[in-house]
Amino acid sequence: MGEYTIAAIATAPGEAGIGIVRMSGEDSLEILDKIFKPTKKNSIKEYPSRRLTHGKIIDPKTEKVIDEVLVTYMKGPYTYTAEDVVEINCHGGIVSVKNILEIVLRQGALMAEKGEFTKRAFLNGRIDLSQAEAVMDVISAKTDKSFDVALGQLEGSLSTEVRKIRNDILEMMAHITVNIDFPDEDIEEITYKELEDFTNRILKQISSLLETAHTGKILKEGLNTVIIGKPNVGKSSLMNALLKESRAIVTDIPGTTRDIIEELISIKGIPLKIIDTAGIRDTEDIVEKIGVEKSKEFFNKADLIIFILNAAEGITKEDQEIIEKLHDKQTIILMNKTDLSMSITKAEVQALIPNKTILPISVVEGKGLDQLENTIVDMVYGGKVKQSEASFVTNVRHKRALENAKASIEDGLAAIQTGLALDFIEVDVKNCWEALGEITGESIGEDMLDAIFANFCLGK
């Protein structure tokens, strides 16, 4: 412990005005130096320890500016972990912190395990035994149940994909191993052409999985949740209420929300990607029309729809149009503006659109939000909401593992192309397999032997 540098996002995702990426370990300063350009001087190394320094995070690969930040380098041992610590304060929301974390990891920091900062703090003598016991609970405790379920669903399909790739690699490794360990057996030598085909296929699969991690500006994470409703019904207000932060512009003029706004939030541990749409209605405004088109697209792809009615106004023609499209969708219907006098009842809505959960709510007064959150959690638990996309990479850790796997298989491909011996090729292929295993939580071991003995006829 303490031998490598760790990093993690120190602030809760999606809810704060600023986000902090924290590193701990002896390479912290070196890593920061590679990605940080101070405003006034050339290098962070020119500043003393513990000085809040303004500057920019620049991706060394693309040389693009990622964010404007304030950083602090704190030299050990008088830090939380008693190691060298770096804190990068960047803009809040998920985009900036994730990007910065990714860059930090690419420079060689390792993703911190759960409780690892605290663990280091303890091991380095910063906190006492009773505190450490609490840390042990954190590490050993089963992850928060709701978190497990949500993540399980999100990652289920990714794991399936990764397992498929690993099966392919396993087959290739079994071929190589059987050629190496049983040279006298009556088994055909795998050709370099076959190896190359195998490797290319694996590389392609890993690459396409990795691509899913880049879709859009935001890493795909969370259930695709679309908030829908006629203009000015309170969609943006709801989103902001959920976010507890003003992001979308809220006005009384219909059509203010011109673009699609996506936010990632965590509701009781379940990550939701909430999409606030421009109202679905015919419009001549070109800019807005784009928004409307996009709304429809997101609507069609959504895993969960939150449909907002204006309870004070009753059901309009526009609402009717939306309702017609909701029948085969997982939907929660919100009767908003219950703070005003209601002109329809829950039963009336129920009659119009049966078998949906209907909740009265007042976004302005903050009433009914808890119930909404509970309903979403219940729907996920009850298995009503399922991921619609085939598979995608949901977190930086997985992305990192996939990148390592890709780098290894590329090394392997290079080794094949230069005609290196089988045993060298196998080193790279095995590394690829192990990197992928970090996603599925499986490791090598008897698997390969089982594959060999199941597929090849060997013996004295």
Added chain:
Amino acid sequence: MERFVSGNYDVIVVGAGHAGCEAALAPARMGHSTLLLSINLDSIAMMPCNPSIGGTGKGHLVRELDALGGQMGLNTDKSFIQSRMLNTAKGPAVHSLRAQADKELYHREMKKTLEQEPNLDIKQAEVIEILVEENQVKGVVIKTGGIYYAKTVILATGTYLGGKIFIGGVNYTSGPNGLAASLELTESLEKIGLSLRRFKTGTPARVHRGTLNFDKMIEQPGDERIVPFSFMSSNLEKEQVPCWLTYTNNETHEIIKKNIHRSAMYGGEIEGTGPRYCPSIEDKVVRFSDKQRHQLFVEPEGLDTEEMYVQGMSTSLPEDVQVEFYRSIPGLENAKIMRPAYAIEYDCIDPLQLDLTLESKNIDGLFSAGQFNGSSGYEEAAAQGLIAGINAALKIQGREPFILDRSEAYIGVLIDDLVTKGTNEPYRMMTSRSEYRLVLRQDNADSRLTEKGYEIGLVKEDRYQRFLNKKEAITKEMERLKETKVTPKQVNDMFERMDISTLKSGASLYELLKRPQIKYEDLKEIDINRPLLDIEILDRCEVEIKYEGYISKQLRQIDQFKKLEIKKLDSTIDYSKIEGIRLEARQKLGEIKPLSVGQASRISGVSPADISVLLIYLEQQRRKRSEKSE
């Protein structure tokens, strides 16, 4: 039965197979009075199955054993009749040496070596009881009533212990090859608390050379350049004899299928678990029914015998079926079987009961090695025998135990696998079991281990000096290759001829050798001052240079690995009391009592989170101790 005291030794070894021989020689050579007991002295170092030593992974074990001062490599060099380096088309890490041995000569040479060892007594006797007092081994009792006291006892009982042979529907109590089985010892072992189980292995028939038609088979000659097993042997020249290859066919498979119900394996008489890598021919025919043919190698058992070993035809079918299916195989149509194939079942232990020193966790001073520990193969047995022997001696001397880790030797991988992960079938070494095989090559076994062997006291001066000389020669040549520079003018003609990209500026020979296409031999014409060096030195330099990139990648992995290996765990830790570690992991840790955090992390059922908690616990304990001492 009347009992009487017959002797008193530092070390007693039970069984004189490949494990037993090494287990007896090591402590004797380290200065301890040692007694080797065998049911039959004519079966010392007997090879009851294939007449060969080495092969993939196994060859590595023999080289390592030799580098530490063991006997198997030297004995093979004295008695081989054909030698081959396998996998030469592949990288240097998986080059594996294998030699066909003259079985009789192998036995005779080993027996002679044992007989000539000053501190070693050899005696024909069947051990029927292990004496233990208060969990401390005291000695053994032999069938004729003699008691031998000892400070340590090493069990290497092989397939003799509770041995039972199966040939078709017939089965009977027997050791290997018709020798007497050891039937009384099992009860004594159970009484002292060992938990035993049954494993199974088998061997094919031996046929008479004169009844074979070699014109119908493909000749398999030995290598022209013979690489010895022992680092002490050089320039072995010998007339070699060939092996022969032929194939089964549809007719053979039909005969087997027709009679499958008569196989002991399929009839369900056998309860023991057999190895997957040595399936019987009936197993192969049934499981791989789409395969049109299976190969078989016909190998000489020795120079002074007509017996030939039929590799690939291990079976538990009855003898008449064996005769019948040989009739269908080209070259074997008239084969006369001299010894039929058989399967053999025997008693062994779950190796999780052992420490990394191969000493029993529960009985002080009781060690074990070989098939008794759940392994298979002469080489695996010998490697364990050596380690058990060394550790028995070190224990008596009160010195630190000798443990090789997974990054140091295949021997380390073998023992760590056995005692940490356990095994559900007779365990065989393969290069793929090693995580660090680019570093654990057979060519560098001496530089990995000879120094250690010297420190223990098993490697003697002659071997050590030889090793130091070689080491110096390698360093010198590496330096020379780095310092010798060539200009583009000197080499580009040659490079054009070889059709490889030419040099733009000067380079050292070392840099040139890094290119995959350029071999040490190719540079001869431009390397004017090349000294005359042993081929093994040249090979070593070339491998280390050419694969430097991959090797250093692996060395970095080893650095990571070592960090957890050096965190030691006290055997007195009560894992059941560590809150936060999952119950299953607590039980496993308590049962296996790993020596290091690294070993703990390899136990199946122990997760990375468990390891984190364990590390914190260790630190807590350390603090509590230091608080007390203040």
